[in-house]
Amino acid sequence: MKYVSTRGGGPQKRFCDILLEGLADDGGLYLPTHYPQIDAATLARWRTLSYAELAFEILSLYIDDIPAEDLRRLTAQTYRAEVFGGRPEITPLHTLEPGLHLQELSNGPTLAFKDMAMQLLGALFEYELGRRGEALNILGATSGDTGSAAEYAMRGRAGVRVFMLSPHGRMSAFQQAQMFSLQDANIHNLAVRGVFDDCQDIVKAVSNDLGFKKSRRIGTVNSINWARLLAQVVYYFAGYFAATKSNDERVSFTVPSGNFGNVCAGHVARQMGLPIAQLVVATNENDVLDEFFRTGRYAPRGAAQTHATSSPSMDISKASNFERFIADLFGRDGARVQSAFTSPSFELSAAERASVEGRYAFASGRSSHADRLATIRTCQQRYGRLVDPHTADGLKVALERRQAGVPMIVLETALPAKFAETLREATGQEPPRPAGLDGIEALPKRVTVIDNDVQAVRAFIDAHVDAR
Ligand SMILES: Cc1ncc(COP(=O)(O)O)c(C=O)c1O
Numbered sequence: 001m002k003y004v005s006t007r008g009g010g011p012q013k014r015f016c017d018i019l020l021e022g023l024a025d026d027g028g029l030y031l032p033t034h035y036p037q038i039d040a041a042t043l044a045r046w047r048t049l050s051y052a053e054l055a056f057e058i059l060s061l062y063i064d065d066i067p068a069e070d071l072r073r074l075t076a077q078t079y080r081a082e083v084f085g086g087r088p089e090i091t092p093l094h095t096l097e098p099g100l101h102l103q104e105l106s107n108g109p110t111l112a113f114k115d116m117a118m119q120l121l122g123a124l125f126e127y128e129l130g131r132r133g134e135a136l137n138i139l140g141a142t143s144g145d146t147g148s149a150a151e152y153a154m155r156g157r158a159g160v161r162v163f164m165l166s167p168h169g170r171m172s173a174f175q176q177a178q179m180f181s182l183q184d185a186n187i188h189n190l191a192v193r194g195v196f197d198d199c200q201d202i203v204k205a206v207s208n209d210l211g212f213k214k215s216r217r218i219g220t221v222n223s224i225n226w227a228r229l230l231a232q233v234v235y236y237f238a239g240y241f242a243a244t245k246s247n248d249e250r251v252s253f254t255v256p257s258g259n260f261g262n263v264c265a266g267h268v269a270r271q272m273g274l275p276i277a278q279l280v281v282a283t284n285e286n287d288v289l290d291e292f293f294r295t296g297r298y299a300p301r302g303a304a305q306t307h308a309t310s311s312p313s314m315d316i317s318k319a320s321n322f323e324r325f326i327a328d329l330f331g332r333d334g335a336r337v338q339s340a341f342t343s344p345s346f347e348l349s350a351a352e353r354a355s356v357e358g359r360y361a362f363a364s365g366r367s368s369h370a371d372r373l374a375t376i377r378t379c380q381q382r383y384g385r386l387v388d389p390h391t392a393d394g395l396k397v398a399l400e401r402r403q404a405g406v407p408m409i410v411l412e413t414a415l416p417a418k419f420a421e422t423l424r425e426a427t428g429q430e431p432p433r434p435a436g437l438d439g440i441e442a443l444p445k446r447v448t449v450i451d452n453d454v455q456a457v458r459a460f461i462d463a464h465v466d467a468r
């Protein structure tokens, strides 16, 4: 499989090159030249596989520069029940009522769905850097969950150093403690005076400075990196198999969304032929994506219009991965994608809007603080299940958008323990904490507060890496 930039520039590349490269040199995101098509016989065979075997099969379609036996070993080592909360299914389905399910994606080490891809990414980085005898300095941006998942996946890995930017004061106390309590020498936390989008802009600006990127060997763990999305495609297949008995059935997914990485993986699964009826995008009050799916107009917002909400990991107004979907919608017209994503906003034609809903089967909805609290309460009372604020946003929208006769799977993107304040407000109770995490907020913290300034981040990296 070869990969191309959404903006059409540069040569086609192989998987391991784009794994280490992250952002394409023309500022675009990598996509495979085409989506492999899954026929009925293959889908039937995959239904019987374990999660690790399924991951191997799907990854093999996109990775032809890692020997099969090595890839099989990496997926088997990554997707073990011990790493994912002792659950052999890895992403078990929890049925709330007939036809309405939660797919558990948050049983990994940092209690959010980011572990699903990040654990594999850590193994892939170590493998490829070892093969090349190279090192990588990862520059990442987080609104709360990517950061801790990346740091837990990369700590102690040979050849990898992490610089993680987060919006100062905007993550939950638990999320801050998860990241800032790490004392590993290869982990650096930078709290930026700004919002998540500012952090992501810095990551892209540093990556677009090609001289700096190459000399300092800068890579990325955000969903900028195609490997993140690829790993996420696997659980759409796993969720489909768990919710259905036959491959003639269809299901829909509702995905709590911010940077559009998770639902973009669902889009890829659907393009491969997975029988998905609808992909429902759920946003919080930062509803740029919902506005797009309702109106056909994409208008990212600035920091002043980006609200600090009680589902903080989705406080995003400039969804990076959205560019991948638009590249497909625009028929991979790189020049048009480039123009759209370097303009303040863009608008679809009527035919394209119809295609978003029809051919690509997207729908959307939004949720507010009051909706979130009500959904957490109702879910607990009606189904005996506590959900986190982001999953609650998904559930609220799923209940509005589900279609008769089509099972709906809501992706559970984090555990309630990460957002105790909102859970207390909704239920009056402390959410349960997995063993070993009591008192994490009181641990000593290692973090540098920094201005929203690309040059300041470059200087910090320079002070901490060997640039030779
Ligand atoms: C808990 C949680 N839910 C939902 C999202 C949104 O996912 P995405 O950015 O892939 O759209 C995030 C952040 O990515 C998250 O951390």
Ligand SMILES: N[C@@H](CCOP(=O)(O)O)C(=O)O
Pocket (backbone or CB within 6 Å): 141, 142, 143, 144, 145, 146, 147, 221, 222, 223, 224, 258, 259, 261, 262, 313, 314, 320
């Ligand atoms: N919500 C994310 C934001 C970064 O998204 P990513 O998928 O691009 O890594 C977070 O929790 O950090």
